[in-house]
Amino acid sequence: MKPKPYTIIRICAVAFAFNALRTLPAIAETTLFQSAEVVVTANKLEEDIKDVPQSITVIDETLIEEKGMKGVGDIITNTPGMNLETYGSPARVQVNIRGLNTSVFTNNNPVVIYVDGLPYSNSNGFDISLVNIERIEVLRGPQGTLYGKDAIGGVINVVTKEPTNEWSGKAGAEYGCFNHREFKFNTNGALKNDVLYFGLNGQYRADDGWQTNSFPGNEKDADKLEDGRWSTYLLFKPTKEFSAKFTYSKDYIDAYGQNGYGIIGGSFSDFNADDAEDVITEFETREELKVNSQALQLAYDFGDFTVTSVTTRRYQELEGIYDGEGGNDPIAVDAYQFDNSENEAWTQELTLKSNISDGLRYVAGIYLDMSEFKRGPYGQDFPFLSVFGFAERGNSVSETDEETAAIFGQIIYPVTGRLDVTLGGRYQCIKKDIDLEFFEDYVLDNTIDGGKEWSEFLPRVALNYTLNDNWSTYFSYSKGYMPGGFNFYADEGDLDDNAFEPQISTNYEIGLKAQTGKMTLGAAFFYMDIKDIHIFKANESFQFLADNADKAHSMGVELEAAYRLTDAFQLDASVGFVEAEYDDYDAGGGVKYDGERIQQTPEYTLNLGAAYYHPNGFYSRADVNMTGETAFFSSNEGFVRRDAYTTVDARIGYMQDRWEVYAYGKNLSDERYITGYRAGGPLAVASFNDPRAFGIGARYSF
Secondary structure, eight states: OOOOHHHHHHHHHHHHHHHHHHHHHHHHHHOOOOOOOOEEOTTSSOEEGGGSSSEEEEEEHHHHHHHTOOSHHHHHHTSTTEEEEOOSOTTBOEEEETTBOOBTTTTEEEEEEEETTEEEEESBTOOOOOSSEEEEEEEESOOHHHHOTTOSSEEEEEEEOOOOSSOEEEEEEEEEGGGEEEEEEEEEEEEETTTEEEEEEEEEEEEOOSOEEOSTTSOSBTTOEEEEEEEEEEEEOSSSSEEEEEEEEEEEEEEESOSEEEEETOOGGGOOHHHHSEEOOSSOOEEEEEEEEEEEEEEEEOSSEEEEEEEEEEEEEEEEEEESSSSOOGGGTTOEEEEEEEEEEEEEEEEEEEOOSSSOEEEEEEEEEEEEEEEEEEEEEOGGGGGGTSOSEEEEEEEEEEEEEEEEEEEEEESSSSEEEEEEEEEEEEEEEEEEEEEETTEEEEEEEEEEEEEEEEEEEEEEEEOSSSEEEEEEEEEEEEOOEEOSOOSSOOTGGGEEOOEEEEEEEEEEEEEOSSEEEEEEEEEEEEEEEEEEEEOTTSOEEEEEEEEEEEEEEEEEEEEESSSSEEEEEEEEEEEEEEEEOEEETTEEOTTOBOTTOOSEEEEEEEEEEOTTSEEEEEEEEEEOOEEEEETTTEEEEEOOEEEEEEEEEEEETTEEEEEEEESTTOOOOEEEEEEETTEEEEEEOOOOEEEEEEEEEO
16 A cells, blocks of 8 residues: 555655754754844743753744734644634634644643633633733643643743833734724833833724525624623832732623534535535524633742742633524424533642752742533523434533642753753642533433542653754653543433543653754654543434543654745744544444544644845735645544645735734635534534635734
8 A cells, every 4th residue: 555645744754853863963063153042931931942842833923913813723823733623613712732632521622821820721712812922932742740730732821021111002903804803902011110010902803704694584694703802910019029910801702603504414525615605594603702810920039039929710601502403404493502601710829930040940839720610501402303212402500610739840950061851740639520410301311419539640851952052952751631521411321421531641752943043943753642532422312422532642743944034034834744543442332443543633734934024114924824634523424534725825014113004815725624523413513714805904003
């Protein structure tokens, strides 16, 4: 059997990376470029990026504005080895990284967002405003040692701008296809010089969507959207040693439609984007998500070390109603689904970290969190199921309480002038309790009341070797963890029948980094063993259930590079090849999926970009994004495949003094593809990406 083309490319890429490692000393000694330091805080210490022994993608404010990045989805698209699934709603963002997926019944993504210490892991509301950003550090690979139990795949560490005594800010507006409107602003400055600072940020986006609903009396714009986010903070520095910062943020998403449609008795091959443009649904699919968050950060600098306390609270409320089959099939008249939930989470972290830049550096701390997740009414009303002998209505009402306690620590020890060793670990205990009642046709049918406890130690070992001022190489070993949980839609069975175990990964990575006057380069090869991988499946009445597959593995190579040809012209590229497969997946009933590709994991991602800056203020940028063949799981069909696709974005603009005007085009090739697919029992539903769009905008800085 001939090898697939992407396999040959992957082998060549891996061979290139290892050959570069083997020949690097000779290359490094002959470089003529000067060092260009990029400082990151991945290890909760300020370090040059080339001295950090892990894969990191850094996105600064300039790149955010050049690419017109709107939120977390754009960050993921521009990071090798990551993929985004939007199953019908922008309020629910599901991330895939190196073969790791969102845990459906814990609602946790395998990547955690941290905004100045405030964590975001829930797939509902997994997004942030990109206003007032200093830089974004995307850390790939497990980050549990320093960032907690949910960071099995990585962390998006967002660092906002530090205020100064001088007031500054930006304000901008944008308009585009589908009546797209966007307004954003930020301002920061001192209320009292060197003592008290204030900041205010806001972003509002809305559009009418690309789908039309022609059902009489319903909203014509089937997938219109409103998305508003704002935050404010006070920073108090009464002395040089002490600081206190209080942050408050509030987000709101009102999303109609599902960016796709459903087919009773349909299969993957039956769907296409043209049929999604006009739908007829008697129920208006709509989700309203409200989130408000608070964070209090206290820090005291004792000279050689700093003690920091971070206390956070995050509350979110979701109300959703969904047309049952996503269309107007006469079989499914009056079918709909519903999902209502409230989640309140508190976290407390106390950290001790060294301030020295040479010698032994360390970070240590304790972490506590507790959350209360209420879900219900949560279920479906499908009158047509009675034809097949099933109950028409199922409704689950549950409350899940979770408590976590952890201690963690990490040291970075310079063995020689060139070799650093990192040793870290986290020991954590997690307790979850659930109280659930399931109603079938309004009659109590099943109850669950109980809990489980898990504990785990997450070690990390890494070596970083500096070849010279510009080049370094590293090796790391680490363990990743995703908590277990319970099925929220338990129509039968007891606690053990509806529980699933934590997902645990063992990770190995070897890499190469370079920072020079004209070039940045990063290359990494990783291998990951995964046990008890979280999966979901649907039964014959389209009810999704949680479970574990015993074993899986993921391996791949990631390359990133940027090169400044001249002061006015820059090229950048990133590529990730991933082979992620189930090794032991018994689906029951004699069905096994051993050797199948893990769903939502593209064979490759490739991004190519070019930017031009003219001294008179004119600039332009073009980006090509390619995504390889991707699998989706269907309880009816097994694993199905989406073909590879390519999209092209472009932007031109002009800056003069404090003003900037620009025009952009998204998905210029008008490529259409499925972004999410689920099927079980009689129903299949698919979502699609946005079509080609153009827009204009202006921005003012002060």
